[in-house]
Amino acid sequence: MHNNETPLVDAIAAYIAKGRQRGHMPGHKGQARGLLSSFGELAAWDVTEADGLDDLHAPEGAILCAEHLMALAVGALKAYFLVNGATAGIQAAILAAVKPGEMLLLPRNAHRAAWTAMALGDIRPLWLEVPQTAAGLPLAVMPEQVEQALSAHPEVKAAFFVYPSFYGVCGDLAGCLAAARRHGVTTIVDEAHGAPLPFIAPDLAAARLGADLVIDSWHKSMGSLGQTAVLGCNRPDLHPEHWLTLLQTSSPSYPLLASLDAARAEWQEQAVAWAGQLRQERRLLENALAGAANLRLIDGADLPAGFAYDDTKALLYSAVGHSGGQIAGKLRECGLEPEFAAGRFALLLLTYADTAPDSLAASLAAADAKLTAVNPEGAPDPAALPLPEQAITPFYAAHADTKDIPLAAAAGCISAGLLTPYPPGIPAVGMGEVIEAEMVEKLQELMASGGKVQGVAKGNVTVICQKQQ
Known part of the structure; x- marks a missing residue:
C-alpha cells in the first residue's frame, strides 16, 4: 500500500457506486431530507457494516488496511481508529495497562477520561503535581518527579503523561519515558493536543520517543470530523482493542472513520507544505503583536529551562493584567472566537485550515487596541492548591x-x-x-x-x- 491510498474511503465510494437499495441501517437510507438536507452527499456515506465495508470491532478488510496505514504514518506498531474521541483511547490504554487494584502514576492535569478509567477498572492513582509559572501557566511533570515517585512506589504498573498540554507546553517527555523504562512500567502518553507532531516534528512525537501507548485527537487539529482520534500501540503484549470493543459504540459512524482515512492520506502528502504554512502563520501573529500595548504571545522564552512551546497554538496573555475573559471578549468583538480563556490566558489553535492568516493577525492587533480602553480586572489568584486527600478510590x-x-x-x-x-x-x-x-x-x-x-x-x-x- 502507498501513503496516498485511502482504503476505507475507496470501499465506501465503491459501495455507493453499486447503487444497491438499502435494506439496512441507518434509517435515512442515504437520503438527506428535511432538516438533514444541508448534509448533502454525506448521507450517502453514512453506511453500516454492509458487504465490503468491514467491521471496526473485528477489522479484516478496508478498516484494517486504513489502520495499518495510520500506524505507519504515526510511527506506531499498530493503530486503532476511535469514534468516541481521545476519551475512549485514554480509557482503553489505561485499562489495558493496569489491572484492578493496581496503581497508575499520572499528573494532576490529566484529562477526566483518566478518572473514568480508574473508576471503571478499580485503579489506584498516584498523583504528580504539575509546576506552574508565576503567572499561573501550568507546565509539565519533570523526569526527576517521575524517578522519585517510581523509586518510592515500586508497585506502580503504568505512568501516564500529558504532552503537549492544552496550553501548548511541552515538557521533557523523553526524560520522563526514560525514567519510567528504568522502573519497568508501561508508558501512556495523552498526545491529544499534539497530533500534528508525527508529521511536522517526528523526532518529538511520543510514539517515536518510545511511548508504549499514545492517544492523538485527530479532530482537534488534523482535519478529521468531530469525535475522531487514534490510539497507537507499540507493544504486541498490550491489547487495547479488547477494551475498545467494550468502550466504543457498536454502531460506529462510517463518515467519522472515513474522515480519519482521508485526513491521514492528505497529511502524508501535504505535511511539508503545511508545516511551513503553520510556521509562517505563527510569525505573522508574532509580527502583528510586536509593538502591541497589551497582548503578548507565549513562546519558549517565557518558559523555564527544559520546557518548550508548541507553535501550533497561540497562547495570549496581557502584559498589563487583563484577564483571559477580557482578552476573549475583545477577540470576539473583532470576529474571532478563541478555543478557550482561563485565568490570565486565551488560546487560539492554529491549523492547516487557517486560509486567511493575515486576517487572523489583523484581528489580534485590533483586539489589542480595544484592550487599551479596558481597565484590567486581573484574574483569580493563580497559586496552586495542595492536592486533595484521596479518601476512597x-x-x-x-x-x-x-x-x-x-x-x-x-x-x-x-x-x-x-x-x-x-x-x-x-x-x-x-x-x-x-x-x-x-x-x-x-x-x-x-x-x-x-x-x-x-x-x-x-x-x-x-x-x-x-x-x-
Missing part, C-alpha cells in the same frame, strides 16, 4: 451512596464525581477526594467571575453519604 466513589448538597456546605465532604472548571476542563477535585474549604472558595470565586464548573448544578455538588473525619 474512584471505583468505590462511583459505586457509593450519594447525596446532593450546596457547594458552600461541602467542605470536608468526599466528592462522588468530578468538579471540573471549564475551561480548561481539568478536574480540580476528583472522585473519592475530600473537598477542602479552600477549594470551595476557589470554585466559588471562579464561578463568580463567569467561569463554569462541571459537577456543580444549581449550586449543588454530589458527595458521598458520610463526613470525612
Whole structure:
C-alpha cells in the first residue's frame, strides 16, 4: 500500500457506486431530507457494516488496511481508529495497562477520561503535581518527579503523561519515558493536543520517543470530523482493542472513520507544505503583536529551562493584567472566537485550515487596541492548591451512596464525581477526594467571575453519604 491510498474511503465510494437499495441501517437510507438536507452527499456515506465495508470491532478488510496505514504514518506498531474521541483511547490504554487494584502514576492535569478509567477498572492513582509559572501557566511533570515517585512506589504498573498540554507546553517527555523504562512500567502518553507532531516534528512525537501507548485527537487539529482520534500501540503484549470493543459504540459512524482515512492520506502528502504554512502563520501573529500595548504571545522564552512551546497554538496573555475573559471578549468583538480563556490566558489553535492568516493577525492587533480602553480586572489568584486527600478510590466513589448538597456546605465532604472548571476542563477535585474549604472558595470565586464548573448544578455538588473525619 502507498501513503496516498485511502482504503476505507475507496470501499465506501465503491459501495455507493453499486447503487444497491438499502435494506439496512441507518434509517435515512442515504437520503438527506428535511432538516438533514444541508448534509448533502454525506448521507450517502453514512453506511453500516454492509458487504465490503468491514467491521471496526473485528477489522479484516478496508478498516484494517486504513489502520495499518495510520500506524505507519504515526510511527506506531499498530493503530486503532476511535469514534468516541481521545476519551475512549485514554480509557482503553489505561485499562489495558493496569489491572484492578493496581496503581497508575499520572499528573494532576490529566484529562477526566483518566478518572473514568480508574473508576471503571478499580485503579489506584498516584498523583504528580504539575509546576506552574508565576503567572499561573501550568507546565509539565519533570523526569526527576517521575524517578522519585517510581523509586518510592515500586508497585506502580503504568505512568501516564500529558504532552503537549492544552496550553501548548511541552515538557521533557523523553526524560520522563526514560525514567519510567528504568522502573519497568508501561508508558501512556495523552498526545491529544499534539497530533500534528508525527508529521511536522517526528523526532518529538511520543510514539517515536518510545511511548508504549499514545492517544492523538485527530479532530482537534488534523482535519478529521468531530469525535475522531487514534490510539497507537507499540507493544504486541498490550491489547487495547479488547477494551475498545467494550468502550466504543457498536454502531460506529462510517463518515467519522472515513474522515480519519482521508485526513491521514492528505497529511502524508501535504505535511511539508503545511508545516511551513503553520510556521509562517505563527510569525505573522508574532509580527502583528510586536509593538502591541497589551497582548503578548507565549513562546519558549517565557518558559523555564527544559520546557518548550508548541507553535501550533497561540497562547495570549496581557502584559498589563487583563484577564483571559477580557482578552476573549475583545477577540470576539473583532470576529474571532478563541478555543478557550482561563485565568490570565486565551488560546487560539492554529491549523492547516487557517486560509486567511493575515486576517487572523489583523484581528489580534485590533483586539489589542480595544484592550487599551479596558481597565484590567486581573484574574483569580493563580497559586496552586495542595492536592486533595484521596479518601476512597474512584471505583468505590462511583459505586457509593450519594447525596446532593450546596457547594458552600461541602467542605470536608468526599466528592462522588468530578468538579471540573471549564475551561480548561481539568478536574480540580476528583472522585473519592475530600473537598477542602479552600477549594470551595476557589470554585466559588471562579464561578463568580463567569467561569463554569462541571459537577456543580444549581449550586449543588454530589458527595458521598458520610463526613470525612
